[in-house]
Amino acid sequence: MVAQIIINSTVRNLNRIFDYSVPEELENMISIGSRVVVPFGNNKNPLEGFVIGIKEESPYKLKNIIRIEDKKYLGEKEITLAKIMAHRYFCNVSDCIKLMLPPGTTTANLTNRIHDKTEKFVYLLKDDDEIEKEIEDNILKSEKQIRALQFLRMNEEVSSSDLQQFADVSPAIIKTLEKNGYIEIVEKEVERNPFIHKVLEKTENLKLTNEQKNAFDKINSCIQTGQNKEFLLFGVTGSGKTEVYIQLIEQVLKKGKSSMMLVPEISLTPQTVDRFISRFGEDKIAVLHSKLSLGERYDQWKKIERGDAKIIIGARSAIFAPAQNLGIIIVDEEHDESYKSETNPRYHVKEIASYLAKREKIPLVLGSATPDIKSYYKADNNQMELLTLTKRANKSSLPEVEIVDLRNELINGNKSMLSIKLQEMIENNLKNKKQTILFLNRRGHSTFIMCRDCGYTAKCKNCNITLTYHSKDRKLKCHYCGYETKEINVCPECHSKNIRYFGAGTQKLELEIKKIFPEATTIRMDIDTVSKKNSHEDILNTFKNEKIDILIGTQMVVKGHHFPDVTLVGVIAADSSLNIDDYRASERTFQILTQVEGRSGRGNEKGNVIVQTYNPDNFSIECAKEQDYLKFYETEIELRKQLRYPPFCDIILIGINGNTNKEVENISGKIYEYLQKMIKKYEVDMQIFKPVPAPIDKIKNKTRWRIIIKCKLNNQIIDALYDTYCQTNAYINKYSKTTKVIFDINPTNMI
Ligand code: ADP
Numbered sequence: 219m220v221a222q223i224i225i226n227s228t229v230r231n232l233n234r235i236f237d238y239s240v241p242e243e244l245e246n247m248i249s250i251g252s253r254v255v256v257p258f259g260n261n262k263n264p265l266e267g268f269v270i271g272i273k274e275e276s277p278y279k280l281k282n283i284i285r286i287e288d289k290k291y292l293g294e295k296e297i298t299l300a301k302i303m304a305h306r307y308f309c310n311v312s313d314c315i316k317l318m319l320p321p322g323t324t325t326a327n328l329t330n331r332i333h334d335k336t337e338k339f340v341y342l343l344k345d346d347d348e349i350e351k352e353i354e355d356n357i358l359k360s361e362k363q364i365r366a367l368q369f370l371r372m373n374e375e376v377s378s379s380d381l382q383q384f385a386d387v388s389p390a391i392i393k394t395l396e397k398n399g400y401i402e403i404v405e406k407e408v409e410r411n412p413f414i415h416k417v418l419e420k421t422e423n424l425k426l427t428n429e430q431k432n433a434f435d436k437i438n439s440c441i442q443t444g445q446n447k448e449f450l451l452f453g454v455t456g457s458g459k460t461e462v463y464i465q466l467i468e469q470v471l472k473k474g475k476s477s478m479m480l481v482p483e484i485s486l487t488p489q490t491v492d493r494f495i496s497r498f499g500e501d502k503i504a505v506l507h508s509k510l511s512l513g514e515r516y517d518q519w520k521k522i523e524r525g526d527a528k529i530i531i532g533a534r535s536a537i538f539a540p541a542q543n544l545g546i547i548i549v550d551e552e553h554d555e556s557y558k559s560e561t562n563p564r565y566h567v568k569e570i571a572s573y574l575a576k577r578e579k580i581p582l583v584l585g586s587a588t589p590d591i592k593s594y595y596k597a598d599n600n601q602m603e604l605l606t607l608t609k610r611a612n613k614s615s616l617p618e619v620e621i622v623d624l625r626n627e628l629i630n631g632n633k634s635m636l637s638i639k640l641q642e643m644i645e646n647n648l649k650n651k652k653q654t655i656l657f658l659n660r661r662g663h664s665t666f667i668m669c670r671d672c673g674y675t676a677k678c679k680n681c682n683i684t685l686t687y688h689s690k691d692r693k694l695k696c697h698y699c700g701y702e703t704k705e706i707n708v709c710p711e712c713h714s715k716n717i718r719y720f721g722a723g724t725q726k727l728e729l730e731i732k733k734i735f736p737e738a739t740t741i742r743m744d745i746d747t748v749s750k751k752n753s754h755e756d757i758l759n760t761f762k763n764e765k766i767d768i769l770i771g772t773q774m775v776v777k778g779h780h781f782p783d784v785t786l787v788g789v790i791a792a793d794s795s796l797n798i799d800d801y802r803a804s805e806r807t808f809q810i811l812t813q814v815e816g817r818s819g820r821g822n823e824k825g826n827v828i829v830q831t832y833n834p835d836n837f838s839i840e841c842a843k844e845q846d847y848l849k850f851y852e853t854e855i856e857l858r859k860q861l862r863y864p865p866f867c868d869i870i871l872i873g874i875n876g877n878t879n880k881e882v883e884n885i886s887g888k889i890y891e892y893l894q895k896m897i898k899k900y901e902v903d904m905q906i907f908k909p910v911p912a913p914i915d916k917i918k919n920k921t922r923w924r925i926i927i928k929c930k931l932n933n934q935i936i937d938a939l940y941d942t943y944c945q946t947n948a949y950i951n952k953y954s955k956t957t958k959v960i961f962d963i964n965p966t967n968m969i
């Protein structure tokens with residue numbers, strides 16, 4: 219008997235399937251999914267792997283499997299899914315298997331650990347490429363150091379004691395890595411149990427409104443009869459979608475089954491979880507997201523695996539949690555971009571959810587106030603059942619939205635970032651002791667630094683992108699690679715002192731607010747203020763509890779928070795998301811504006827929203843003002859049809875990154891050639907565009923090219939693309955090992 223094995227490792231060369239022979243005494247014990255220990259090459263220590271297939275024989279002479287571990291993490295179902303994913307998302311089976319393993323799983327023994335209140339967390343300071351290169355170049359030699367670094371690459375939020383236990387390394391090794399600049403150690407507070415200190419009053423089911431009842435009944439009938447069906451629950455914010463989810467989950471619990479509810483990472487707050495705990499109690503609930511420490515995630519995973527936690531609330535990768543006997547899958551805020559993975563495997567969670575729901579014969583519910591155009595189109599064409607909630611459940615009304623035309627401000631001599639109208643409204647709010655949120659989707663101070671005499675612009679030396687000025691530390695920074703340099707007052711090209719800073723970000727906005735309203739208290743939330751120690755949640759809590767007057771922030775402020783005292787929301791530049799080079803620009807603008815508007819007036823008082831824009835006639839801004847999704851959808855779907863964009867086709871992006879332009883251009887040409895051949899070989903219809911440099915054609919000193927394909931995805935096309943992917947990899951392995959190629963289906967980021 220021969221077993222096909224995937225090695226549990228991040229090392230690139232090991233990302234293949236290896237055959238091993240199964241000793242006779244193990245034949246009865248081995249099955250697909252078994253965790254095995256195998257000898258490998260000249261390695262001193264044997265490695266761990268997973269059986270992904272079993273066959274009768276092999277023409278080659280094979281090494282024997284050493285042993286089978288007792289604990290089996292994966293079954294045939296998981297392996298099947300991993301194989302399907304590898305083919306569909308153009309990656310290795312091992313990349314997919316990793317998602318399905320308990321957090322932190324390695325060959326080291328897993329034991330229970332007890333944590334202190336504060337703990338030292340370990341973060342990598344070098345990226346994957348740098349580490350791999352140092353291993354290849356033999357700069358990094360110590361096996362233990364390498365093991366610790368590999369472990370950190372695979373796992374997020376690892377404490378020092380987690381690292382010692384899970385990766386089996388000593389404190390001395392960790393010290394050495396810190397001294398040599400590989401890692402950073404940060405002391406943070408932890409709660410081993412994410413629900414600790416919670417005493418929540420039990421809440422009862424609310425009496426559903428007619429609309430809610432209708433939605434509930436339709437979905438519930440699938441739960442009761444064990445039927446697979448997909449639903450789109452389209453309801454404005456506050457229309458009571460969550461209440462419907464809770465009552466459906468109650469039905470699933472009554473049948474002894476478990477429920478999976480996915481939430482975008484950033485909306486997965488204690489407030490969200492509390493509603494579920496107060497209805498069901500914390501024993502039945504598991505929460506999974508990347509802000510939990512590794513140890514916490516491990517414990518939550520085990521709680522699910524044991525079948526104790528029957529309600530799983532989690533971000534994207536929670537879809538792979540070992541839920542026992544699933545009864546429903548809910549994807550809340552289904553339009554959210556964080557549901558698409560931008561690293562290998564580049565899966566979309568809705569596709570995985572749909573597969574699981576079919577496999578388990580259960581309903582899948584997608585919920586949103588601003589559905590993905592693709593989802594609404596499906597519902598419109600009866601590929602999904604549409605359930606609509608039109609009214610706010612608690613009778614609070616939607617806010618009043620007013621649009622300010624920024625062109626008039628300029629004409630009237632107002633050069634400030636704030637229109638006169640918005641300034642008046644803020645002043646008014648300050649007087650009434652109400653809170654204000656200002657939203658600007660650009661961080662830093664100025665986004666564009668130019669010499670007015672010779673036209674020189676300050677660009678990153680590693681990326682083909684302009685540098686952003688950060689006023690706090692008076693530096694120019696690259697938002698793509700982190701490169702920083704001192705601010706410039708003299709042009710490096712012509713030595714002129716006529717340097718101008720253009721474009722405005724959140725830092726500049728905060729300074730302006732302080733100038734106009736010196737007495738107001740402000741707090742800023744963007745990637746620069748959110749850190750490992752000071753989370754997104756902490757900033758929002760400070761805003762709420764200390765009654766800060768004005769919260770200034772990027773997209774982070776948009777998501778699902780409830781601030782009853784916020785009665786004014788100002789959108790500083792509604793156009794910033796319109797001008798991105800992406801077919802979803804209008805959709806994103808509509809979604810962001812609708813969501814940010816939803817932050818205003820959630821208490822008893824009516825809210826106001828001011829939207830500043832240079833394009834007041836743009837239909838996505840207009841529809842967002844009226845909060846009219848259907849009107850937006852009808853216009854947008856017509857445009858998509860004319861231009862043949864999703865849902866009328868799928869977009870495949872092949873990204874080629876490498877050291878030199880020549881290499882990258884050559885490989886891009888090869889891939890283009892392969893694609894042409896595949897069209898004939900598989901008799902498929904694909905529109906393949908010629909290879910071109912990507913819109914940002916250099917990041918981190920890597921040249922970037924891309925090939926775009928438009929097609930209507932089906933199994934044959936996937937086979938054709940997979941074939942291309944394999945041929946490309948074979949070519950790269952032979953001629954250009956440093957070049958990286960990714961195949962991405964409907965990527966979120968087209969840059
Ligand atoms: P959504 O998830 O659509 O944003 P929620 O479920 O959070 O909406 O409901 C918004 C508010 O309305 C919550 O405060 C909730 O308690 C209340 N609510 C929901 N359903 C009902 C109902 N049937 N009767 C009364 N209040 C309700």
Ligand code: ZN
Binds near residue numbers: 671710712713
């Ligand atoms: Zn100059």
Ligand code: ZN
Binds near residue numbers: 697
């Ligand atoms: Zn850069």
